[in-house]
Amino acid sequence: MTDIRASATRSPTGDDATGDNDLAAFALLPAFRRRQFQPDQEVIREGDPAPHAYALVSGWAFSYRLLADGTRQVLAFHIPGDMPGLADALLGRSSAGCKAATPIVANSLPAYQLRAALTHDPGLAAPVLRALSREAVAAQERMVDLGRRSAVARTVHMLLELGERLQRAGMAVGNGYACPISQILLADALGLSAIHLNRVLRRLREDGVLRFRAGHVVFDDPARARRLALSSRQDTPEPYPGRPRHSTLPGP
Amino acid sequence: MTDIRASATRSPTGDDATGDNDLAAFALLPAFRRRQFQPDQEVIREGDPAPHAYALVSGWAFSYRLLADGTRQVLAFHIPGDMPGLADALLGRSSAGCKAATPIVANSLPAYQLRAALTHDPGLAAPVLRALSREAVAAQERMVDLGRRSAVARTVHMLLELGERLQRAGMAVGNGYACPISQILLADALGLSAIHLNRVLRRLREDGVLRFRAGHVVFDDPARARRLALSSRQDTPEPYPGRPRHSTLPGP
DNA sequence: CGACATATTGACCTTAGTCAAAGAGGGTGG
DNA sequence: CCACCCTCTTTGACTAAGGTCAATATGTCG
Secondary structure: OOOHHHHHOOOOOOOOOOOOOOHHHHOOOOOOEEEEEOOOOEEEOOOOOOOEEEEEEEOOEEEEEEOOOOOEEEEEEEOOOOOOOHHHHHHOOOOOEEEEOOOEEEEEEEHHHHHHHHHHOHHHHHHHHHHHHHHHHHHHHHHHHHHHOOHHHHHHHHHHHHHHHHHHOOOEEOOEEEOOOOHHHHHHHHOOOHHHHHHHHHHHHHOOOEEEEOOEEEEOOHHHHHHHHHOOOOOOOOOOOOOOOOOOOOOO | OOOHHHHHOOOOOOOOOOOOOOHHHHOOOOOOEEEEEOOOOEEEOOOOOOOEEEEEEEOOEEEEEEOOOOOEEEEEEEOOOOOOOHHHHHHOOOOOEEEEOOOEEEEEEEHHHHHHHHHHOHHHHHHHHHHHHHHHHHHHHHHHHHHHOOHHHHHHHHHHHHHHHHHHOOOEEOOEEEOOOOHHHHHHHHOOOHHHHHHHHHHHHHOOOEEEEOOEEEEOOHHHHHHHHHOOOOOOOOOOOOOOOOOOOOOO
């Protein structure tokens, strides 16, 4: 458990052929320092000019940006295998903060050492490039969610996506997973108010699509969830129509 | 003009010390192929499994994702010096489409050649890593805009940011710049309806903040624009208060 | 000039946010 | 074990930002 390689091969298949697990890249790195953080503890400080890159070993973390009035936008959730702060370490300045959502264990590497390693070890660049590229694609998905999907679609979409990532990391079972984040945090990721998110979740629960409760997500109707996740803002009022306060299943 | 280095040094200072111009990285690459595209012509096809990376030499382009019902989210605008499709080329699959917004000239390189070049030339990795990292930071900014800023703040923020990028590329003069994109396109980038964006722009114009017209952006009150851009969704109704239909300057 | 796309504006409606307040769980000191 | 305190979750009532529809300019191009 202290061994990086151990968690790097946490994936179900054992080998990380798809490269989905960023940790695989980092397993090659020297001079990693193992660190632990408690929930809500700051891992990366926004604006830090000498940041560290991290390889998350266990637990959940999240990156965020704070606005002048205290409003927060959560940019990404990090699960074991992710490498928070990678881009920032390469640029030499943290553009966003990162906090632990649960108790976490992470391996850290100072930015300058990362850059040095990249210079000296040509084999390291490829996996880091892939990690960054995947991050870029994930960010695109987020932009589509925030810009063009309804609150319901956005919510379902993100929860499905998290499920897929956890699945690949071997941390999901059947059609559900442990999701140790508060509605407030999720709302800040979805660009919604916590209150509205709560209503959205209630509706999804009452309609038998999914339950988000007590740290767990369960998809009661995965197929419908996937359909909902793809709908856009003013999509056919088919899947999630107008008025029914208490819903009716698929309906006529 | 056909020489890559020429446009790579398009920046005002001549040398690209900050590395803001992605083209600098590409200038090292062999086997570039110069291509031209007309407005609305597809440069990168979403889903293409064998994509090309591009170095934009002149003109504007934009990356986007299409939703089932035809809704579009513009993910980024590309100006000379940018490298659209870089992340996709590294992953071997285009996650988003890219089209020319104006007539453009771009140098293209097949993904496999890019990857080969990265393997053979260790000096190439660093600039590509920086380019990807900058892209990540830009995406974060976009997520904050879409998730947590009002329509007005978002609009002003993006126009200011575009101005800064153009400035660094030596394509902006004083407090304005040529901005050859339609309101529809801008709206799709901001996650707004074109109609609402039009109202926002009208208001900004009437309030003497900025004008977006006939392919040009002019900041009439740059200081106020910057202030507006930082406000969040339910920020103090100070800068952009309630009713005044025809506005009054800063006012009491 | 006609065909088209973009830009504007008005009238109206829906989604999502705000305010206020009441439950629910989980620690903790007594 | 219990009162107290916190934070997170829920719900109701109301407001407002932003979307939808429809129609009218404007502009460009062949």
